[in-house]
Amino acid sequence: MNQLLKKISWMTLLIPVISVILGLLCGAIIMWATGYDPLLAYSSIVQSIFLQPYYAGETIRAMIPLVLSGLAVAFAFRTGLFNIGVEGQLMAGWFASVACAIGFDSLPKFILLPLSILAGAVAGGLWGLIPGFLKARFKVHEVISTIMMNYISLYTTSYLIKTFLFTQGERTPTIPPAASLASNFLANLTQGSRLHWGFIVAILAVIAMWFILWRTTMGFELRSVGFSQDASQYAGMNVSRNIILSMTISGIFAGLAGAMEGLGTYQYMMINATFTGIGFNGIAVALLGLNTPIGVVLSGALFAGLQTGGLTMQSVAGVPIELIQIIIALIIFFVGSGYVVQWAWGRFMGRRHKA
Amino acid sequence: MPYAIEMRHIRKEFPGIVANDDITLQVEEGEIHALFGENGAGKSTLMNILFGLYQPDQGEIYVHGKKAEIHNPNDANQLGIGMVHQHFMLVENFTVAENIVLGKEPKRFGRLDMKEAVRIVRELSERYGLKVDPLKKVEDITVGMQQRVEILKTLYRGSDILILDEPTAVLTPLEIQELIEIMKKLVQEGKSIILITHKLKEIFESCSSCTVIRRGKMIDRVKIDETSPEELANMMVGRKVNTQINNAPYEPKEAVLEIKDLVVQDARKVHTVNGLNLTVHGGEILGIAGVDGNGQQELVQAIAGLAKVTQGSIALDGKDITNRHTRKIIEAGLGYIPEDRQKHGLVMNFTVGENTVLQTYYQRPFSNLGVLNHSVISKKAKQLIQEFDVRTPSEKVLARSLSGGNQQKVIVAREVDRSPKLLIAAQPTRGLDIGAIEFIHGKLIEEKKKGRAVLLVSFELDEILHLSDRIAVIYEGKIIDIVNPKETDERELGLLMAGRKKGAEQA
Ligand SMILES: Nc1ncnc2c1ncn2[C@@H]1O[C@H](COP(=O)(O)OP(=O)(O)OP(=O)(O)O)[C@@H](O)[C@H]1O
Ligand SMILES: [Mg+2]
Numbered sequence: 001m002n003q004l005l006k007k008i009s010w011m012t013l014l015i016p017v018i019s020v021i022l023g024l025l026c027g028a029i030i031m032w033a034t035g036y037d038p039l040l041a042y043s044s045i046v047q048s049i050f051l052q053p054y055y056a057g058e059t060i061r062a063m064i065p066l067v068l069s070g071l072a073v074a075f076a077f078r079t080g081l082f083n084i085g086v087e088g089q090l091m092a093g094w095f096a097s098v099a100c101a102i103g104f105d106s107l108p109k110f111i112l113l114p115l116s117i118l119a120g121a122v123a124g125g126l127w128g129l130i131p132g133f134l135k136a137r138f139k140v141h142e143v144i145s146t147i148m149m150n151y152i153s154l155y156t157t158s159y160l161i162k163t164f165l166f167t168q169g170e171r172t173p174t175i176p177p178a179a180s181l182a183s184n185f186l187a188n189l190t191q192g193s194r195l196h197w198g199f200i201v202a203i204l205a206v207i208a209m210w211f212i213l214w215r216t217t218m219g220f221e222l223r224s225v226g227f228s229q230d231a232s233q234y235a236g237m238n239v240s241r242n243i244i245l246s247m248t249i250s251g252i253f254a255g256l257a258g259a260m261e262g263l264g265t266y267q268y269m270m271i272n273a274t275f276t277g278i279g280f281n282g283i284a285v286a287l288l289g290l291n292t293p294i295g296v297v298l299s300g301a302l303f304a305g306l307q308t309g310g311l312t313m314q315s316v317a318g319v320p321i322e323l324i325q326i327i328i329a330l331i332i333f334f335v336g337s338g339y340v341v342q343w344a345w346g347r348f349m350g351r352r353h354k355a
Numbered sequence: 356m357p358y359a360i361e362m363r364h365i366r367k368e369f370p371g372i373v374a375n376d377d378i379t380l381q382v383e384e385g386e387i388h389a390l391f392g393e394n395g396a397g398k399s400t401l402m403n404i405l406f407g408l409y410q411p412d413q414g415e416i417y418v419h420g421k422k423a424e425i426h427n428p429n430d431a432n433q434l435g436i437g438m439v440h441q442h443f444m445l446v447e448n449f450t451v452a453e454n455i456v457l458g459k460e461p462k463r464f465g466r467l468d469m470k471e472a473v474r475i476v477r478e479l480s481e482r483y484g485l486k487v488d489p490l491k492k493v494e495d496i497t498v499g500m501q502q503r504v505e506i507l508k509t510l511y512r513g514s515d516i517l518i519l520d521e522p523t524a525v526l527t528p529l530e531i532q533e534l535i536e537i538m539k540k541l542v543q544e545g546k547s548i549i550l551i552t553h554k555l556k557e558i559f560e561s562c563s564s565c566t567v568i569r570r571g572k573m574i575d576r577v578k579i580d581e582t583s584p585e586e587l588a589n590m591m592v593g594r595k596v597n598t599q600i601n602n603a604p605y606e607p608k609e610a611v612l613e614i615k616d617l618v619v620q621d622a623r624k625v626h627t628v629n630g631l632n633l634t635v636h637g638g639e640i641l642g643i644a645g646v647d648g649n650g651q652q653e654l655v656q657a658i659a660g661l662a663k664v665t666q667g668s669i670a671l672d673g674k675d676i677t678n679r680h681t682r683k684i685i686e687a688g689l690g691y692i693p694e695d696r697q698k699h700g701l702v703m704n705f706t707v708g709e710n711t712v713l714q715t716y717y718q719r720p721f722s723n724l725g726v727l728n729h730s731v732i733s734k735k736a737k738q739l740i741q742e743f744d745v746r747t748p749s750e751k752v753l754a755r756s757l758s759g760g761n762q763q764k765v766i767v768a769r770e771v772d773r774s775p776k777l778l779i780a781a782q783p784t785r786g787l788d789i790g791a792i793e794f795i796h797g798k799l800i801e802e803k804k805k806g807r808a809v810l811l812v813s814f815e816l817d818e819i820l821h822l823s824d825r826i827a828v829i830y831e832g833k834i835i836d837i838v839n840p841k842e843t844d845e846r847e848l849g850l851l852m853a854g855r856k857k858g859a860e861q862a
Contacts, residue, residue, distance in 0.1 A: 217717040217725050224713070227704040233661065234691070234699045235713040236682030 015338035016288050016295070020302065023331030027323060036319045044316035045309030055308055057190025061265060062304035063297075064198045065090070068257035069282025070289060070296040071209050072124075076142075076250040077291045078213055080226030083247065085131060085146025086254040087279025088153030089124040091272065093255025095157040096123030098172050098262040098269045101179030102165060109178040116179045117201065117259050124255015125248045127153060132247025136240035142247065150275065158271045171270040181264035196264035205253060210293045212249070222246050254279060284332045303328060357420025359384045359516055359547040360405065360436075365414035367400055369756065371748025374400040375411070376571040380549075382516070384419075387538055387548045389558040389565035389579075392591055393788040394760025395746030397571045398551050399441060402518045405549075406438040407431040418516070437509025438518040441551075441759050441786075442697060443501055445493045451500075452476045452489035455508050479510055483540050497647070499530035506537070517541065517548045521759065523557055524786040527647050527814045535561045553760075553788045555584040567591050592790045603804050605824040608637035611672055611808035612658070612777050618666035619653045619832075627653040629832035630667070635777065640799060640809040642823030642840070644816065646852050650832035651812050652694065655779055658810075659691050660684045672776050685714050690775030692766055692783045694812075700766040701754045708736035708750035711769050743768035744794070759786045764795075771798050778802055781812040796822060816845050830854045 028038035048055040069086045076083035083089075097120030104112055131145035165172040181196040189195075213219035225232045225242040233239050257278065262269055285303060289295025310324035360382040367375040374397040382388040390398050403409045405416065407425040416423045418434045425431050431438070445454050452472045461471040476489040485503045493501060502522055509517055519538075523531045538548055538561055550562060558565060559579060567574040567590045574590055588596045612635040619628035628650045635641045645651055656662035658669055660681040668677045676684045685691075693699035701710050712721045712732050720731045736750035745764045747757055754762060763786055770778060780799060784792040799809055799822060813819050819826055820840050827834045828851040836851055 215727055217722045217727060220709070220716050220727060224702050224705065224709075228698075228702045230698050231700065231702045231713070233681065234659070234693055236680070236685045238680070238682070 012290060016290060016299070016335055019288070019331050019334035019338060022334045023327050026330050027327035030323065030326065031317075031319055037317055041313045041317035041319045044312045045306065048312035049305050049309045052191075052312075053189065054191040054193045055312065057186070057193025057195035059301070059304045059308045060199055061193060061195045062308055063300045064196075064202045064260045064264065065257040065278045066281055066285055066304055067202045067296055067300035068205055068253050068260065069279050070285030070300050071205055071282075071293065072128075072250045072253035072257070072279075073282045073286035074289065074291040074293070074296055075209055075213070075253060076246055077286060078226060079222040079242070079246040080229075081132075081135075081243065081246055081250070082143050083128065083146055083250045083254075084143050084283070085128065085149045085251070085279075086257075086282045087275050087277075088146070088150035089127040089251040089254035090258040090261075090276065090279045091153045091157050092127040093120035093124035093258030094262040094269050095160060095258070096120050096255070097179075097259035098175055099160075099165060101175035101263065102173060105176040105178065107178065112176070112178045113181070113263070116175075116263055117256070120255045120259025120262065121252045122255065124258060125252040128247040128249075128251020128254065129244060132244035135247070136243040150279075154272060154275060157269070158273075161269060161271050165269075169270075172268045174267050175263060179263055180267060181260070182267065194265050196260075198260035198264040201256060201260060205256060206293045206297055209253070218245070254282070257282070281328075284328065287332065288335050356384060358382055358417065359386075359419060360549070361417040361420075362401065362405060363415045363417070365401060365404060365416075366412045367397075367404060367409060368412055369400075369748075371752070372746075373571050375404070378414075378568060378571070378573045379576075380566050380573070381576060382547055382549055383564070384547055385542055385545055386563045387542055387550055387561050389562040390549055390551045390568070391553075391558065391565050391587060392568040392574075393570070393746075394764065394786075394791055395570075395758040396568045396591075396788075398568065399520055399758060401568075402438065402520055402549065402551065405431070406436060406518060432512050432514070435513060435515040436518065437512060437514030437516070439502065439505040439509065439520065439522060441520040441524070443505055445501055445504060447494040448492060450489065451487055451491055451493060451496070451504050451507075454493055454504055455489075455511050457508075459512060475511065476507065479507055483510065483537060483544070485537060497530075498525045499527065499533075502526070502534070503537075510541075515546050517546060518551075519548060520551045521553070521786055522550070523552055523554060524759075528816065531557065553786065553792075555587060555789070558587070559584060569593055588789050591788065596789050596793060601800075602822065603800050605639060607639045607824070608806055610634045611637045612810065613670040614654075614658075614667070615669075616667035617654070617657060617664060617669065619650070619657045619662050620665050621653065627832055628657065631829075631833055633827060633834055635808045635810050637776070637806045637808050638803055639824040640803050640811055640822050642811045642813065642819035642826045643829055644813075644819050644826050644848055644852055645829035647814065649829050649852075651781075651829055653832075654829070655691070655781055655810075655812060658684075658777075658779060659689060682714075685775075688776030690770040690773055690778040692770050692778070692780045694781040694785070696759075696763050696766055696785075701762055703755040704753055706751050707740070707745070707747055707754055707757065707765055708732050710754050710765055711736045711739055711750070713769065715773070739765075739768040739772055742772075744791070760788060760791060763787055764791060767795055767798070771802065774802065774805065774807065777808045777810065779810045779812070782814065783811070784813075784815075784818065816848055820845070820848075828852055 031038040031041055049059045069090060072086045073083055097116045100119035101112060101116040127149060131142050131149055134140040134145045135142045161172050167173045181198045183197055186195045187193060213223060221237050221242055225237060225239050229239050281303060285296055285299045288299035306324050306328060310321045313319050314321045358381045362380040365375050365378045378401055392398050400409065404411050407427045407430050416425060423434055455476050456472045461468045461475065473489045480487050485507060487500055487503050493504065522534060526534060542548060552558060562579050564576065564578050566576045569591060614631060614633045617628050617631040618626055621627045631654060643651055653662050657664050660679050664678050668675060670676065671687050671689060674687055676687055697703060712735065715721055720728060722728055733750055740747060740750060743764050746761050754765065767783060784795050787795065803809055811822060823840050826838050826840050828836045
């Protein structure tokens with residue numbers, strides 16, 4: 001009796017795993033076909049991120065915003081919404097945290113750092129609240145409004161930097177140390193990587209997502225509305241309020257991702273001519289992670305590892321780093337077509353049963 | 356002559372439950388065969404296997420005497436098997452004709468030939484007396500019509516074996532009669548039909564033989580003219596059932612629900628409830644009788660705060676609840692068993708446990724300071740599952756995986772257990788087996804005995820006549836008469852429902 005239960009959860013787990021394997025395999029074939037050594041390439045990735053502290057540190061560093069934006073997408077998805085606006089919310093959060101840090105640079109660290117992180121969260125949350133409100137009030141589909149909000153964020157942050165916080169190098173000034181998440185201790189530990197304390201924020205966020213959705217009455221409502229607006233309304237829940245709330249919380253995760261970049265990795269914000277891509281990668285991270293908190297961490301680690309390890313791959317095996325993006329795209333493609341795999345598997349099992 | 360369908364020794368397991376355990380089903384050519392059994396007995400599962408939606412763990416299927424491998428609904432269609440599901444699967448904003456030809460469209464120069472589609476649908480529906488308008492959108496036609504569309508869909512695909520899974524549960528009495536006529540016509544044309552229903556009357560009116568299953572096992576296959584309704588009922592439940600309801604004496608208390616001059620508009624600004632007055636007292640069951648579409652649904656939704664009241668007032672237990680938020684009304688003492696269980700009553704992707712606290716999760720003891728207490732919720736769910744005999748492996752499975760009747764039981768359990776001051780029961784026993792109906796009726800009477808007010812909306816005149824202390828007849832958005840069930844009968848009610856006031860020529 002438990003067999004079927006196992007088979008089902010087994011299958012859902014299997015899809016991402018198979019997708020990753022297929023993605024890597026296809027990547028290997030492309031390398032081989034274009035005259036590179038896939039074995040050397042992959043082993044260089046693995047060796048660097050597991051054996052060289054610098055690359056290990058950089059991998060974890062890259063994971064922080066990826067996991068946070070993955071959580072943002074997953075959270076919205078769990079409540080029936082598709083937040084494509086993580087990118088814009090992330091930039092809003094990035095800008096707000098940096099601006100806050102620079103604006104209040106006389107405050108002591110124990111106030112300024114939390115305040116700056118909070119500023120990023122609030123800005124991201126606001127950027128999510130707007131499409132949430134538009135959906136709840138005017139039934140504007142969130143995919144459309146969040147995409148538009150991305151552009152508004154991209155150009156607004158550039159404008160604000162240019163007008164108020166401009167300094168040499170097309171960027172804002174560096175934030176004061178009192179607002180910085182960077183750490184000499186962590187840097188020394190990892191031979192000078194940019195690893196910063198933001199990983200603690202990411203871990204807390206992972207726990208927060210799980211706790212909010214599955215342990216609180218708020219999460220109960222959010223999930224209920226996500227599954228069935230009708231039944232939720234009949235049960236006395238306020239559907240509009242929950243849609244807005246969900247987009248806001250999702251935006252907060254995204255805003256935090258931006259704050260981590262601003263206060264941790266870069267210590268400033270540059271004028272972005274195009275999107276950072278982190279927010280969009282968050283969609284992939286959430287998808288591969290089956291929209292679960294743990295899954296987001298695992299897939300975040302995979303993508304971060306591939307991106308960081310890609311640098312060594314380029315230097316050791318000579319494979320162009322762009323190939324990493326191709327592999328990531330392939331993995332996403334396979335996950336996306338996972339239902340096809342599932343269907344094929346089902347048919348195969350069905351036939352075998354008869355035989 | 357070989358059977359049209361023969362399913363031999365079918366077995367199917369789901370996590371925690373054996374849904375079909377060595378079931379054998381034999382359907383003769385050209386007959387209407389009833390499949391009869393309790394909620395969760397495994398009827399839908401067996402039919403889903405025949406239709407290729409599930410694969411059996413064991414057993415064989417023969418169609419017209421030939422062994423068949425049915426891996427998916429396509430295979431089933433090819434073998435001439437069509438199915439009308441317990442819950443319809445139509446595209447709401449497509450027309451009737453589009454829905455019917457969907458997936459097998461008539462083509463002309465490689466493009467969909469809509470004229471031809473409409474012609475085919477007209478011809479089919481005339482031939483079998485189905486009377487549907489091919490050009491209407493599905494969302495604009497009644498449930499009864501939607502069902503005919505489903506039947507036409509299968510006929511269009513050339514099915515000669517039709518599976519109808521509880522087709523009558525969603526129909527009004529008149530529509531049921533029409534459906535029976537249609538089925539008889541189909542059989543005359545050489546089709547074979549498998550009919551799932553919980554209503555013995557329908558079986559005896561239309562079927563020639565019946566297979567009874569109980570808890571996944573086949574109990575017997577009987578000829579209808581060699582058995583009686585009592586025998587069938589006892590066979591199904593495994594004990595003697597008491598179909599006669601022992602109602603409690605009528606001792607009305609103070610008014611619980613007071614509705615004054617209520618007006619409700621629908622989206623098209625039509626007054627669906629139009630100056631309605633009604634009072635329901637504690638300690639009484641008030642039945643609302645009426646032909647579907649006379650404002651019952653809007654009345655109930657207005658009470659629950661789900662439809663906007665444009666004029667008039669509603670008071671619950673002395674407090675004005677007109678246009679209040681649903682949660683406030685629930686907290687003021689409303690319980691509501693909605694008509695559409697899958698859409699309104701349950702969150703299908705929530706567990707049974709989560710569904711049992713769908714309105715109360717934010718209250719103690721189910722949560723404290725916004726944090727859910729899962730063990731208390733589980734305990735509550737287990738208690739309700741036990742008390743209401745919900746057939747489910749545990750409270751942790753999704754509501755979606757329960758059989759239709761057991762989903763209904765979860766809702767009834769949740770609402771009755773809160774013992775609200777006013778309980779609105781809209782079609783509360785729809786899709787339930789005889790035993791469960793008896794049980795639910797008992798529960799409603801118990802609530803009345805506790806002094807609660809019960810507002811019963813039902814298309815089953817039997818149910819209304821047997822349970823109600825007073826019957827309010829609704830017609831064109833107004834209560835046109837209130838009658839004493841002991842002094843009336845189905846005939847008189849029927850006339851009233853058609854808008855004819857007692858004594859008057861025409862209302
Ligand atoms: N997809 C599924 N996953 C898990 N369990 C299921 C699934 N479908 C049905 N079951 C279980 O199998 C049993 C039989 O269900 P089925 O729907 O066949 O009952 P039924 O006879 O049609 O009942 P009803 O009269 O209430 O519709 C039930 O206990 C149900 O919980
Ligand atoms: Mg069923």
